Amino acid sequence: MKYDIVIVGAGPAGMTAAIYGRRANKTVLLLEAASYGGQIINAHKIENYPVEPHISGFEFATKLYEQAKELGAEFKFEKVVGIEDKGDHKLVNTPSASYEAGAVIIATGSDKRKLGVDREDELVGRGVSYCATCDGAFFRKKVVAVAGGTRTALEDALYLADIAEKVYLIHRLDKFSGAEADYDRLKARDNVEFLLNTQITKLNADKKLESIEVKSKDGTVQTVEVSALFVAVGRVPENQNFSAVIDLDDKGYAVAGENCLTRTAGIFVAGDNRVKEVRQLVTAAADGAVAATAAVKYLNS
Amino acid sequence: MAVVKVTRENFENEVIKSDKPVLVDFNADWCGPCKMLAPVLEEIAGSRDDVKIVSINVDDEDILAEDYGVSSIPCLVVVKDGKEVKRSIGFRGKDAVLELLR
Structure with missing residues (x-):
């Protein structure tokens, strides 16, 4: 299966990128390992996002999902295990499929950091x-x-x-x-x-x-x-599977500036998994717009 | 079959005395991941006759939640012949829920 843009991760950054990609008439596939929305679905109330003063995280995620879907973005719930750079195209691999992409946006965000003490996993949900x-x-x-x-x-x-x-x-x-x-x-x-x-x-x-x-x-x-x-010992960026195509810093964040470009032409990063100062919904959405615009420019050149 | 809403009144009949394995979904209205999980469970319930899926609101049924030691939701518990056999915490996609039922 072939798409203009494959986006890895359907959080605020990834879904915003999907909106921009679709509005530029590119075919867009989002691949998500868990549920759309990312960590924001746990937020009881969001009070710092412009225009909506008291929206719940669930409602925010669902509205964004519906907006991206309505514009024609396709969603599949599969975990991406690797990305291969084939020059003029990329392969985005999941355990069950390989998707061909003109450009890829990595917007995987971060996962909780564990304390690393015995029985921690077993006791999740039991204290x-x-x-x-x-x-x-x-x-x-x-x-x-x-x-x-x-x-x-x-x-x-x-x-x-x-x-x-x-x-x-x-x-x-x-x-x-x-x-x-x-x-x-x-x-x-x-x-x-x-x-x-x-x-x-x-x-x-x-x-x-x-x-x-x-x-x-x-x-x-x-x-x-x-x-x-x-x-509450911090979070870990989910870039482990992509070190073949992007540079990571010593904490595992994707090295890329505000332009969201990585060392591989046609591969972009957006959101919390990128090296940055401020990790908020609004900056994740901004990254999504920047990365998708750069991807469209790359595809058209 | 649709997802059955369970309270302390019908818990014994619907869950403990069920002749089929029961997947119990502990959830609450304020829980985002629970709302994400609900349509996944509805879909599975609609396509499987060999299991029963029930929903318990932990705010309304705090005693049931306490009895099952639920302290994080969504919490899925598989009950067979009245006994807990498996448990999972947090949002799970369709494949992961089906795996839990295997």
């Missing part, structure tokens, strides 16, 4: 979570922990402090990067306890998470009883 706003409500009046030093970790702890009996914020360093205001607000809360210079070494569970073992820098080990552990 371990990567989304406080999604799952926090299940731990009303319980004792919970947040792991991480990211801005998200601080926001999660603040959100949970309103719901839970007590919140432990566990960070392997003794300071937080950015978000000073959130840190100050957390320090003012009676039900938030900081465990700094501390790592989580073990998860104790029978059917569900019961406690965690933590070890501080000075060697002290203690067991903390919690019903939930919210992991």
Whole structure:
């Protein structure tokens, strides 16, 4: 099967690229490994996207999906495992098919970073979570922990402090990067306890998470009883399968400027998986427009 | 068959005493991935007579959710002869749900 533009990932960047590609009369296929929308579908309310002040993540994703479909973009739910550069065309491979493309836009975004402690996978949905706003409500009046030093970790702890009996914020360093205001607000809360210079070494569970073992820098080990552990240790760009055609930086982000061009002619990157300062819906959408416009220009030249 | 809405009143009859394997979908109105999953489950329910698919709203049925230790949704639980045999958390595409039912 042959398309002018194949887009890898149907999040805000990929679906916006599809709109621009279709409006330039190119045939467009989107390949998505999970559901359309990407991580935004977990957002309860989006309040920083122009024009729509309180839209839910689900509604945002669905409207964008319908808009791209209405313009004639095709969607297939398959995971892309590799891209081959054949010069005048590219091959985009999934486990079950190979699609020929004039140009490719990689808009795969990022995935949650795991803590990397034993039994973590097994306990997802049984106390371990990567989304406080999604799952926090299940731990009303319980004792919970947040792991991480990211801005998200601080926001999660603040959100949970309103719901839970007590919140432990566990960070392997003794300071937080950015978000000073959130840190100050957390320090003012009676039900938030900081465990700094501390790592989580073990998860104790029978059917569900019961406690965690933590070890501080000075060697002290203690067991903390919690019903939930919210992991907020950052995200990982999903570029692992594409290093044959694009350059990645030391954190795995695709090296490309605001023009979304990569080292391979005809292959573009858009959205959160690209090296950039600001990762927001509006910048993902902007990347989608830039990458698709560049792809159209490439196809027409 | 369509997806059956289950509450604590009909849970025993629809799930525990079912003669077919049951796929239980724990969900909520505020959960985006749950809404993504719903049409996938409707489609499977429409094409398979050998399994029953039921939907439980965790806000209305917090006791059932608690009984099953649900703390993240969407949560799919496969129940056979009244007992849990498999579980999966988060959005799953059609193929992954069918795999869960194998």
